[in-house]
């Protein structure tokens with residue numbers, strides 16, 4: 005299932021417009037905050053797909069019948085670019101366990117690149133709902149490599165990928181290669197990739213815009 009969060013009229017369109025706008029992007033705090041807001045909306049939308057149980061609470065005036073989430077999802081993100089989106093998800097799923105993965109492109113002299121995975125910290129994932137955030141789903145190679153690595157910690161019941169911009173090529177790659185029940189929630193979807201694997205029109209380098217040039 006692919007969900008483009010810009011498809012229906014909502015404030016997501018305003019945030020995506022600012023996230024993409026080269027003039028507005030220079031405000032690093034605003035760039036991160038817009039990604040965080042997108043993470044919050046994705047968290048709310050994903051929360052509608054989760055399971056809830058009855059919960060009776062005593063108010064100062066009586067008894068209220070409420071519905072509460074049965075189990076919080078596991079929140080995973082790819083360092084470092086995913087941190088702002090991840091914060092938005094954490095703001096909503098505030099009792100969740102977290103997973104962190106460092107995945108980056110190791111560039112070769114001939115212009116190609118390989119995905120290098122280094123730091124991984126992950127709780128058991130068997131039968132859990134996993135939400136994995138990364139602002140750019142470009143070729144899909146780092147997402148698939150990350151998922152392949154994470155499923156060594158157990159097979160999740162469902163994986164929700166949350167991204168600011170997904171490229172159709174990356175979406176198709178994930179659908180072809182990831183052996184899991186997956187939904188992709190994107191702030192917007194673009195069709196083109198450059199030879200170096202940047203999304204067009206995209207937004208540029210999300211990690212550098214959020215945290216500075218490496």
Ligand code: URA
Pocket residue numbers: 085140142201202203204206207208209210211
């Ligand atoms: N990562 C980015 O930050 N931007 C892209 O366009 C692709 C991958």
